[in-house]
Amino acid sequence: MKPIKVLPLTIIGTLVGAIVSAVLIVTVTLPEQASVQAVAIDNLYVYMLGFSGVIFGIVTLFLIVAVFRFRARPNDTREGAPVHGITWLEVVWTIIPFIIVTACAYGGFVVLNDGNVEAQARTSGQVVHIEAYQFGWKYDYLAKNVDLTQQADLVLPVGEAVFFELTTKDVIHSFWVPAWRMQMNATPGQVNTTSTTPSKVGTYEIVCAFLCGVGHTGMNSSIEGSIIPRVRVVTRAEFDTWVAEQKAAAEQQGQTATTQTTDGSVA
Ligand SMILES: [Cu+2]
Incomplete structure (x- = not known):
């Protein structure tokens, strides 16, 4: 069985996710901004929605492709191949989420800290x-x-x-x-x-x-x-x-x- 082509799927997933985010950002109307802090908080929301949409696009696309590609054909009762790991992929899917989560946490910290007018x-x-x-x-x-x-x-x-x-x-x-x-x-x-x-x-x-x-x-x-x-x-x-x-x-x-x-x- 041919393996999934990771790079093209990632690119397509990113594009689809970015479009989903853009549609949400444009169509979802937030309440009126009536505080100084509201502007930065809304920008943070858009920033996080952007990341979330891209992750959603990539994960969903891989899921759909995997479900079709690796489904059991009729009368095929063989076990799947024993795969022990793909080091480069595991490194990538650890480092990228780490960067994303850190970037989101940093954004949240900056906005909340700047908005604190105690x-x-x-x-x-x-x-x-x-x-x-x-x-x-x-x-x-x-x-x-x-x-x-x-x-x-x-x-x-x-x-x-x-x-x-x-x-x-x-x-x-x-x-x-x-x-x-x-x-x-x-x-x-x-x-x-x-x-x-x-x-x-x-x-x-x-x-x-x-x-x-x-x-x-x-x-x-x-x-x-x-x-x-x-x-x-x-x-x-x-x-x-x-x-x-x-x-x-x-x-x-x-x-x-x-x-x-x-x-x-x-x-
Ligand atoms: Cu109450």
Whole structure:
């Protein structure tokens, strides 16, 4: 039986795979890019999809050819030839995947490292603590002079780095804003962190990306009937106004509570 011609098949597989990747890259529409980091993350996605498509093309082509070429003919009950190895092929299929995996890991490291804006956010004080619960999110604004706690709304100023600390009251949840290309799990017993720089004014959907119980679907802000608000990215001035309003509302609520207690004790 004639052996498979490796080189021509590899070339054809590469071309087919590259075409598959190109079609996917052109036709699959990603969500709007609404953070500074989103651009580099999308480029990384295209880079990895390119590699994956080529590997897919080569592997699939070899598989199809091998299935046809080496199939058992009717009434042929002979054993196959005992092949003990082809050293050059084994060296090649070890070195090439090693290079590909290293290149992908390096790309991922660079993009995630460059996109980490924790230092900037800590300097400017833009730190938000997110507490996940069944079934929603609560936000504490930890910035100096802001000090808003247990907010149902996530409102952020555009163009400013923000650092998130995530915890959960109960089970594992995952905070995901597709437009920011940012997702982080909230894991019981630990604080997970992530950061982003919103780059566009607007409202964006928040999704819980971890199946967390019967109300999980409701933790997606864009489904009908969801009580979870979308994240609002506003100008700095609008953000300051919002903070002032929330603080005033909180103070008034505190006063009402005090008044009620006083009234109760007097009566
Ligand atoms: Cu959840």
